[in-house]
Amino acid sequence: MTTMTDHVxxxxxxxxxxxxxLNDTRYRSLTFQFIALVAIIAFMAFVGxxxxxxxxxxxxxISYAFLGEPAGYDINQRPxxxxxxxSHGRAALVGLINTLIVAFLACITAxxxxxxxxxxxxxxxxxxxxxxxxxxxxxxxxxxxxWILIIFxxxxxxxxxxxxxxxxxxxxxxxxDLFAFTNRGVFAPAPQFTNSFAATAESGPTSTGLDWLLVVxxxxxxxxxxxxxxSWATAKQEATGDRPTTWYLTLAAWLLPVVLVCMFLGLTWNxxxxxxxxxxxxxxxxxxxxxxxxxxxxxxxxxxxENVRAGILAISKGQTEAAAALGIRPGRIxxxxxxxxxxxxxxPPLISQYLNITxxxxxxxxxxYMDVTGTLGGITLLQTGRxxxxxxxxMLFYLxxxxxxxxxxxxxNNRMKLKEx
Amino acid sequence: MTRIWPIMAIQNRPTHMGGHQEEVxxxxxxxxxxxxxxxxxxxxxxxQTLDEVKARxxxxxxxxxxxxxxxxxxxxxxxxxxxxxxxxxxxxxVLSDPxxxxxxxxxxxxxxxxxxxxxxxxxxxxxxxxxxxxxxLKFEFTGVNYYDGQGFMVPKELGxxxxxxxxxxxxxxxxxxxxxxxLADFFRSNNMSYEPVPIETGAEAVQQYNAGAxxxxxxxxxxxxxxxxxxxxxxxxxxxxxxxxxxxxxxxxRHGDNEWADIVRWTLNALITAEELGVTSVNLAEMAGGSxxxxxxxxxxxxxxxxxxxxxxxxWAERAIGVSGNYGEVFEKNIGESTPIGLARGLNxxxxxxxxxxxxxxx
Numbered sequence: 001m002t003t004m005t006d007h008v009x010x011x012x013x014x015x016x017x018x019x020x021x022l023n024d025t026r027y028r029s030l031t032f033q034f035i036a037l038v039a040i041i042a043f044m045a046f047v048g049x050x051x052x053x054x055x056x057x058x059x060x061x062i063s064y065a066f067l068g069e070p071a072g073y074d075i076n077q078r079p080x081x082x083x084x085x086x087s088h089g090r091a092a093l094v095g096l097i098n099t100l101i102v103a104f105l106a107c108i109t110a111x112x113x114x115x116x117x118x119x120x121x122x123x124x125x126x127x128x129x130x131x132x133x134x135x136x137x138x139x140x141x142x143x144x145x146x147w148i149l150i151i152f153x154x155x156x157x158x159x160x161x162x163x164x165x166x167x168x169x170x171x172x173x174x175x176x177d178l179f180a181f182t183n184r185g186v187f188a189p190a191p192q193f194t195n196s197f198a199a200t201a202e203s204g205p206t207s208t209g210l211d212w213l214l215v216v217x218x219x220x221x222x223x224x225x226x227x228x229x230x231s232w233a234t235a236k237q238e239a240t241g242d243r244p245t246t247w248y249l250t251l252a253a254w255l256l257p258v259v260l261v262c263m264f265l266g267l268t269w270n271x272x273x274x275x276x277x278x279x280x281x282x283x284x285x286x287x288x289x290x291x292x293x294x295x296x297x298x299x300x301x302x303x304x305x306e307n308v309r310a311g312i313l314a315i316s317k318g319q320t321e322a323a324a325a326l327g328i329r330p331g332r333i334x335x336x337x338x339x340x341x342x343x344x345x346x347x348p349p350l351i352s353q354y355l356n357i358t359x360x361x362x363x364x365x366x367x368x369y370m371d372v373t374g375t376l377g378g379i380t381l382l383q384t385g386r387x388x389x390x391x392x393x394x395m396l397f398y399l400x401x402x403x404x405x406x407x408x409x410x411x412x413n414n415r416m417k418l419k420e421x
Numbered sequence: 422m423t424r425i426w427p428i429m430a431i432q433n434r435p436t437h438m439g440g441h442q443e444e445v446x447x448x449x450x451x452x453x454x455x456x457x458x459x460x461x462x463x464x465x466x467x468x469q470t471l472d473e474v475k476a477r478x479x480x481x482x483x484x485x486x487x488x489x490x491x492x493x494x495x496x497x498x499x500x501x502x503x504x505x506x507x508x509x510x511x512x513x514x515v516l517s518d519p520x521x522x523x524x525x526x527x528x529x530x531x532x533x534x535x536x537x538x539x540x541x542x543x544x545x546x547x548x549x550x551x552x553x554x555x556x557x558l559k560f561e562f563t564g565v566n567y568y569d570g571q572g573f574m575v576p577k578e579l580g581x582x583x584x585x586x587x588x589x590x591x592x593x594x595x596x597x598x599x600x601x602x603x604l605a606d607f608f609r610s611n612n613m614s615y616e617p618v619p620i621e622t623g624a625e626a627v628q629q630y631n632a633g634a635x636x637x638x639x640x641x642x643x644x645x646x647x648x649x650x651x652x653x654x655x656x657x658x659x660x661x662x663x664x665x666x667x668x669x670x671x672x673x674x675r676h677g678d679n680e681w682a683d684i685v686r687w688t689l690n691a692l693i694t695a696e697e698l699g700v701t702s703v704n705l706a707e708m709a710g711g712s713x714x715x716x717x718x719x720x721x722x723x724x725x726x727x728x729x730x731x732x733x734x735x736x737w738a739e740r741a742i743g744v745s746g747n748y749g750e751v752f753e754k755n756i757g758e759s760t761p762i763g764l765a766r767g768l769n770x771x772x773x774x775x776x777x778x779x780x781x782x783x784x
Contacts, residue, residue: 072602074617084605153628161633163578183634184591184616276589277579277636278616287634288618368596368619379596379619 095375109297114304152291194266311342482508570664572642584663593635695747702746
């Protein structure tokens with residue numbers, strides 16, 4: 001028996017013949033891989049050469065010099081400093097950040113929608129489960145572009161214009177005199193600091209990145225303290241069987257550092273007020289962002305709901321019954337027994353949904369949200385005529401974002417995976 | 422609506438409402454330039470457009486697919502408008518019949534191809550005279566019949582009377598057009614801030630403007646006026662006096678047939694000169710009988726032989742003016758202040774009234 005296998009695995013000791021490249025199974029796959037590789041390289045070289053030659057004939061050249069030239073156009077949502085004299089490169093960067101903002105918000109919201117809808121679709125309550133299947137089927141079977149346009153036009157036409165807030169006979173009023181919901185977006189009070197690092201004697205309350213860094217630092221501190229409290233409680237529970245009441249400690253851990261930092265910085269609120277044509281001050285969440293964010297979230301949420309349902313159904317019913325036999329309440333069965341196991345099934349398709357959200361955010365131009373497709377792939381392309389350069393750059397941007405999302409989600413996935421020892 | 426395949430968008434991009442302000446970027450102009458060359462090669466350098474038109478008995482005139490006041494079929498299907506009047510005047514001068522015109526509706530994309538290929542004899546369609554169209558696309562602009570420019574429209578209730586009061590306003594704008602750059606420059610040079618709302622097409626922009634999602638809508642002033650005429654209550658909206666860009670619009674013909682270009686150029690000039698000299702549709706017959714002013718006599722053919730020099734008869738200008746009067750009358754009838762479009766003469770007043778409308782002398 002062993003001699004037989006040895007005989008087969010052993011290479012024939014004869015000389016190598018060229019025909020063996022095709023006829024010998026040991027070489028054949030390598031041959032075809034090599035041919036395929038050469039064909040791909042030749043094809044790419046042909047396409048690239050063709051492009052370069054045609055561009056040269058048309059008197060054009062591939063050049064990214066335009067990225068340094070003044071853009072000449074304005075962008076409404078500017079997370080970083082930008083004006084019309086800034087470069088095309090900076091405009092692309094503004095667009096890129098706007099893409100990341102809407103993708104991040106939509107991913108989180110879609111996950112919340114999806115988990116709620118997915119769990120409730122399996123509810124024993126007939127109305128609730130039917131409502132959820134209605135939601136899933138309606139939203140995932142209509143193109144996301146249609147949803148973006150529907151939500152946007154409903155917002156534009158149903159919400160009051162800022163001028164409706166004006167005058168003594170105003171038809172609309174601000175919520176608690178703090179929030180204004182208009183068809184140009186939602187205006188909310190913005191936090192500012194009297195002792196800001198950027199504040200000078202005459203500048204009044206303001207805020208910079210450094211202030212926010214301090215606040216975020218306080219939150220990170222709170223996170224670790226809260227975790228320490230949690231593990232202390234767990235250790236105590238394991239030692240004595242009684243879990244100490246910790247909610248007030250946790251609450252204090254979360255609140256105290258932030259409150260102290262805010263007191264140190266001198267927190268004030270910049271409340272939006274109707275001035276001139278529009279609400280001034282505070283922060284504005286534009287209608288275009290809301291429409292795009294909400295549409296992406298609710299559309300992708302329907303897909304995630306199905307992923308969640310599949311994940312839950314993949315867990316054997318015996319798990320539920322065993323947990324119930326131990327006297328665990330249904331809500332805790334879901335959060336302690338079912339969902340942690342279901343996550344292993346849910347996460348891989350969830351990665352694709354996050355990638356979909358990021359790529360679908362390029363539909364932003366339909367509502368005039370200035371994402372990277374709108375700035376670099378839209379206005380910059382049309383003003384400079386540099387189509388190939390901008391599209392290549394766009395592809396690079398989306399590829400990088402998508403690969404990064406995949407990378408981090410895969411790390412998360414590996415941590416959640418069943419550990420086989 | 423969305424740009425799913427952005428490279429295509431270069432050539433498929435929806436143009437401006439008036440269709441006369443989209444940028445001719447290099448790619449497009451090269452593409453059209455090639456078409457032009459092909460068109461010329463196909464028809465030969467058509468130096469005999471005049472003979473062709475006479476033999477056909479009809480003038481093929483390219484117009485828009487419908488801009489109120491400028492070129493639009495009326496309820497009876499008869500084309501009416503400011504640009505249409507130029508076509509009719511040329512037809513009257515050449516064929517003695519202002520109705521002998523075949524109107525060919527063209528879009529922003531098809532107009533240059535139609536002209537280059539010989540499908541139309543002339544293009545009278547809100548087309549901005551630009552360097553690249555004149556030189557690179559090989560066309561001959563025969564004059565300017567409307568000096569347009571980018572303007573601003575606001576609801577009257579805002580109480581704004583000048584664009585310099587628009588600090589902090591929210592402005593609806595068609596994205597990817599030159600209007601976007603003009604707007605940024607205007608607000609920057611006046612040290613004002615604004616909130617741009619970028620929109621893909623003119624129709625969507627009007628929708629958002631009417632819903633109050635923006636305070637101001639900006640595009641070419643003539644397009645603003647035409648769109649306002651279609652509003653439910655046009656009187657509630659006002660077009661501000663400031664003009665922030667140059668958009669000279671005029672009829673154009675192919676390069677290479679100078680005789681035909683001369684006819685179109687001087688027909689337009691005849692309408693303008695008639696207004697300058699006080700020749701109107703009312704007194705035309707009387708003037709044509711001879712007057713004390715030698716220039717009127719030369720224009721209307723009772724003195725000299727200007728018509729013969731063009732290859733036409735002596736009464737050519739009289740017939741052209743007779744269609745719907747002189748330049749001022751055509752303006753008032755189609756887009757003037759008494760019409761729903763309600764455009765003031767402004768830059769399009771005669772030079773002696775402070776405008777730019779100026780014809781070389783008939784001599």
